[in-house]
Amino acid sequence: QENEIKLLTAEIERLKNFGCLGVSPSLEVLRDENAKLKYRLNFLQKSLQEERSKTAKSMININSCLQEIFGAAIQAAYPDLENPPLVVTPSQQPKFGDYQCNSAMGITQILLKTKEQKVSPREIAEKIAKNIPTNECIEKVEIAGPGFINVHLRKDFVSKQLSSLLVNGVQPPAVGKRKKVVVDFSSPNIAKEMHVGHLRSTIIGESMCRLFEFAGYDVLRLNHLGDWGTQFGMLIAHLQDKFPDYLTVSPPIGDLQAFYKESKRRFDTEEEFKKRAYQCVVLLQSKNPDFIKAWELICDVSRKEFQKIYNCLDITLIERGESFYHEMMKDIVKEFEDKGYVQVDDGRKIVFVTGFPVPLTIMKSDGGYTYDTSDLAALKHRLCEEKADILIYVVDSGQSVHLQTVFAAGQMIGWYDPKVTRVAHAAFGVVLGEDKKKFKTRSGDTVRLIDLLEEGLKRAMDKLKDKERDKVVLTAEELKAAQTSVAFGCIKYADLSHNRLNDYVFSFDKMLDDRGNTAAYLLYAFTRIRAIARLANIDEQMLRKAAREEVLILDHEKEWKLGKCILRFPEILQKILEDLLLHTLCDYLYELATTFTEFYDNCYCVEKDRQSGQIVKVNMWRLLLCEATATVMAKGFDILGIKPVQRM
Numbered sequence: 213q214e215n216e217i218k219l220l221t222a223e224i225e226r227l228k229n230f231g232c233l234g235v236s237p238s239l240e241v242l243r244d245e246n247a248k249l250k251y252r253l254n255f256l257q258k259s260l261q262e263e264r265s266k267t268a269k270s271m272i273n274i275n276s277c278l279q280e281i282f283g284a285a286i287q288a289a290y291p292d293l294e295n296p297p298l299v300v301t302p303s304q305q306p307k308f309g310d311y312q313c314n315s316a317m318g319i320t321q322i323l324l325k326t327k328e329q330k331v332s333p334r335e336i337a338e339k340i341a342k343n344i345p346t347n348e349c350i351e352k353v354e355i356a357g358p359g360f361i362n363v364h365l366r367k368d369f370v371s372k373q374l375s376s377l378l379v380n381g382v383q384p385p386a387v388g389k390r391k392k393v394v395v396d397f398s399s400p401n402i403a404k405e406m407h408v409g410h411l412r413s414t415i416i417g418e419s420m421c422r423l424f425e426f427a428g429y430d431v432l433r434l435n436h437l438g439d440w441g442t443q444f445g446m447l448i449a450h451l452q453d454k455f456p457d458y459l460t461v462s463p464p465i466g467d468l469q470a471f472y473k474e475s476k477r478r479f480d481t482e483e484e485f486k487k488r489a490y491q492c493v494v495l496l497q498s499k500n501p502d503f504i505k506a507w508e509l510i511c512d513v514s515r516k517e518f519q520k521i522y523n524c525l526d527i528t529l530i531e532r533g534e535s536f537y538h539e540m541m542k543d544i545v546k547e548f549e550d551k552g553y554v555q556v557d558d559g560r561k562i563v564f565v566t567g568f569p570v571p572l573t574i575m576k577s578d579g580g581y582t583y584d585t586s587d588l589a590a591l592k593h594r595l596c597e598e599k600a601d602i603l604i605y606v607v608d609s610g611q612s613v614h615l616q617t618v619f620a621a622g623q624m625i626g627w628y629d630p631k632v633t634r635v636a637h638a639a640f641g642v643v644l645g646e647d648k649k650k651f652k653t654r655s656g657d658t659v660r661l662i663d664l665l666e667e668g669l670k671r672a673m674d675k676l677k678d679k680e681r682d683k684v685v686l687t688a689e690e691l692k693a694a695q696t697s698v699a700f701g702c703i704k705y706a707d708l709s710h711n712r713l714n715d716y717v718f719s720f721d722k723m724l725d726d727r728g729n730t731a732a733y734l735l736y737a738f739t740r741i742r743a744i745a746r747l748a749n750i751d752e753q754m755l756r757k758a759a760r761e762e763v764l765i766l767d768h769e770k771e772w773k774l775g776k777c778i779l780r781f782p783e784i785l786q787k788i789l790e791d792l793l794l795h796t797l798c799d800y801l802y803e804l805a806t807t808f809t810e811f812y813d814n815c816y817c818v819e820k821d822r823q824s825g826q827i828v829k830v831n832m833w834r835l836l837l838c839e840a841t842a843t844v845m846a847k848g849f850d851i852l853g854i855k856p857v858q859r860m
Contacts, residue, residue, distance in 0.1 A: 269380040272373055273782040274349065275300055275311070276385075278363060281347050282313045288343035289336075293322060300363075302780065306769070309354065309362035310776055316340065316359035333359025370775050371764045374840055377778070378759035382847040384427045385782045391601035392430045394594045395421050398522075398529060399607070401438035402514040403447055403472045406521055407658040408651050408718070409608070412640045415707045415853070417606035418527050419794050420638065422851045424602075427789060432598060436590065437533030439511055442580075445493035448506040449485060450475035452492075459505060465513050497538075497580075517662075524665050525700060526853055537589035541581045544589050545574050551625060565624060568617045584618065591622045595633065602634045604792065609639040609713070638792045641715035643707075651718050665700070671720050672699035675732075686859060693857045698724070698732055701854040705731030708852055709798035729802040731854060734845070737805040738856045741842045745835050748818045748827060755839055764833045770811040774837055777807045781844050785851075794852070801848045808841045 278300045286296050297318030303309050316337040323329040323336075337359040344353065351366040397417020400406045406414075417433070424431045450471065455463035465471050478485045496503040515531075522529065545561060548554050553563045559577030572584040594600050605615055615637045622628060628635065645651045651659055672695045676686075686694060706723035709730075710716040726732040745755060766772045784800045787793075817838060819829040849856050 269376070270383045270385050271377060271779070271782045273385045273786055274365070274373075274779055275302070275783040276786070277347075277349055278311055278313070281344060281350065282315065282340065282361075284345050285340045285343040286315060286319070288345075289339045290319065293319065296322065302776075303362065306773070308356065308360070310365045311363040313337075313340070313353075313361040313363060314359075316361070320359075335359075337361050365776070367766050367772070370772075370779060371766055373779050374764050374775055374837070375759060375762075377840055377843065378755075378836055382781070382843055385786065390428060390430055392432065392599060393421075393424045393602040393604065394432045394434060394598055394600040395424070395604045395606065396434050396436050396590075397421075397606035398527070399436040399438070400514075400518060402511050402533075403443065403468055404438075404514075405469045406518060406661040408643050408661060408664060409658065411661055411664070411703075412643065412707055412712070413606045413608070414521075414525065414527055415704050416638065416640060416712055416794065418525070418853050419704075419708055419851060420604060420606065420792060421528075422853060423785065423788060423794075423797075426847070426851060427785065429602070432600075433529050434594075435529040435531045435533070437531055439533035440535040440538055440586070442490075442493050444496055444507055444510070445489035445491070446475045446479040446485070447472065447510055448492040448496065448503055449488045450478060451506050451510065458509060459502060463509060465510075468510075468513050468517065521661055521665065525704070526855070532590075534583075534586045534590075537586050537593060538581075540589040540593065541585045544585055544592065545581075548574060548625065553625065563621060565617050565620045568613070568620060570613070570617070572617060572621055584614075587614075587618045588621060591618055591635075592627055595622065595627045595635075600633065602636075604636050604638050606638045606640070609641055612637060612639050636792065638712065640712040644715050644717045646717060646719055648717065665703070668699040668703050668720065669695060671724055672696075672702070675724050690857070690859050694859070697735060697855050697857045701731040701735055701849075701856075704853055705734070705798060708794045709802075711793060711795050713793075729798065734801055734805055734849075735854070735856055737808070738842060738845050738849070739859060741808060741838050741845070742858060744812075744817055744838050748830050748835065750830065750832075750835060755835065758832045758836055759839070762832050762836060764836055768815050770814045771834070771837060774807050774811040774841065777804055778837075778840050778844055781848070797848055797851060801845060804841060804845060804848075808838075811837065 279298055282300060283298050286293070286298065290296060297315050299314040299318065301312055301314070303312050316333040319336050320331060320333045323331055334355060337355045341353050341355060341361055344350065349365055349369045351364045353364070354362045356362050395417055397420075398410060398414040400410050421431050421433050451458055451463065454471075455461070455465075479489055492503060496507055521527075545554070548563050549561075554561050554574070555564065555571075556562075557571075560573050561575035562571040562573050564571045572588070573582050574585045574588065576582060591603075594603055607615060619635050619637075622635070623630060643651045673691075675698065676691060676694055702720075702723040706718070707716065723730055724732050726736050745751075764775070766775050780800065784796055788796055815831075815834055817831055817834040818827055819831070820826060821828050846856065
């Protein structure tokens with residue numbers, strides 16, 4: 213933009229001097245051209261100003277800054293090296309500084325292999341250190357051990373960043389061009405209840421959407437419902453028998469799960485019913501109005517049940533089920549045929565994708581379509597119509613081979629280039645019971661998600677009453693808010709705090725424990741932090757004024773440790789945007805809460821008279837550190853979909 217502004221400014225000057233150049237276009241043409249250029253120039257200047265203003269308010273990713281600094285130092289020290297290793301990480305112990313650059317060891321290996329030069333890592337580290345450019349964040353560097361470069365940050369730099377956070381709020385790091393992200397998550401099947409297996413996709417997908425939205429991306433949240441297919445034949449046939457007047461009187465289907473089981477039993481045992489079910493599928497797919505009405509009735513009953521769960525968990529989705537892509541499937545088959553990828557196998561149309569032994573079936577021998585066809589149609593629509601830059605499927609690990617085959621087919625036919633468009637499967641493991649087996653009820657059935665949420669509410673209330681929060685601490689309204697915050701927050705956090713790639717054991721006792729890395733502990737820690745200023749009679753207005761005027765002193769080692777921990781938030785978010793592993797955010801919030809406890813135990817924020825209990829001194833810079841901690845925790849909770857309360 214800056215270059216274009218320079219060029220446009222020069223062009224406007226050139227137009228002004230047209231007469232001197234011996235060229236004489238009409239005055240109207242000149243004025244029109246000049247006006248267009250000025251408009252474009254004003255637009256660009258305004259756009260650049262807004263971008264700079266946004267960037268000035270953004271939290272700085274200190275790790276990225278240090279990578280830029282050390283990248284420049286390595287380039288200056290070793291200009292002939294192509295893509296040298298750039299490794300910058302937070303230090304694990306204070307004696308090793310605040311961050312470490314560990315690139316020297318990797319460069320030693322490269323010099324030995326490519327140039328046959330034997331140089332010690334320590335010598336390389338010293339050369340890198342000498343070439344560090346002037347910057348605002350590094351106080352000093354030290355070479356340690358075989359070639360580690362220990363980085364000490366400037367206190368005034370950290371203090372300034374904390375003040376900026378307090379004045380501007382938690383602003384995401386600048387991400388450049390606003391990209392479009394499509395996230396496919398939740399995706400239950402119509403006529404079947406949501407069970408604990410849908411819990412992970414729903415919670416993980418929602419949190420990913422919140423993160424990308426916070427980072428400034430344009431996010432489309434899609435619910436790929438199983439709302440089309442042969443199962444609707446048996447459901448419609450059963451609906452006709454049980455509620456013959458369904459076209460005029462809305463059928464009172466209370467328990468859709470039982471309705472589904474009845475129709476499935478009849479489909480498996482009654483030959484005549486089975487034939488009718490197949491006929492119903494044909495009539496539905498040919499868009500017969502009566503059968504479309506029956507299909508819509510069944511879908512609506514399911515939608516209402518799904519929405520109850522989405523309301524509880526504060527989930528936002530746009531429904532775009534398999535039926536949405538039905539009309540596109542014919543063109544998908546034709547496209548693969550036209551490009552010569554289709555083979556016929558026993559009447560089926562199949563597509564072999566390089567690197568995958570099992571082909572995709574894009575048309576059955578009876579002319580019907582499959583999940584493969586609908587998934588290909590969905591992929592193409594999201595890439596070519598929605599113009600997604602990033603496409604994320606939050607689907608269980610069991611679908612990994614299928615999805616990778618579909619993605620590879622899309623790449624093979626030319627729908628996207630993986631170097632330009634990111635298509636990712638955010639896979640996750642299964643939910644286990646405390647017996648380490650797949651989570652089931654005592655009777656062996658799959659656990660209904662609505663039952664699980666109701667049990668969570670009951671257990672959260674029991675926990676609050678055990679601590680006698682209902683007697684003197686909280687009003688009835690506050691108690692209810694604390695109950696839902698703890699219940700749903702704990703269920704979400706228990707899932708998100710585990711690496712999504714692993715299976716995890718579902719245990720209400722563990723997730724409601726207010727010790728250790730749980731939502732119960734973090735929510736309680738957050739309410740305590742928020743209460744510190746309130747109990748010192750410091751209101752929001754006073755804190756805002758102090759944030760603008762007060763310098764944050766970071767002389768105590770625990771103040772320094774907390775300040776640095778707060779400022780690591782942007783680098784944590786950047787890592788998750790890259791690897792889509794949300795447990796990193798949970799680990800960070802737990803580390804922030806425990807680091808705050810260390811600070812609070814060692815540094816008086818409010819000093820009181822021991823006899824009277826009267827406040828004698830308020831250390832405002834420490835209250836500001838409390839506020840900065842709470843602000844970052846609140847944003848972390850928001851990304852995880854957890855709602856904290858002011859009183860617990």
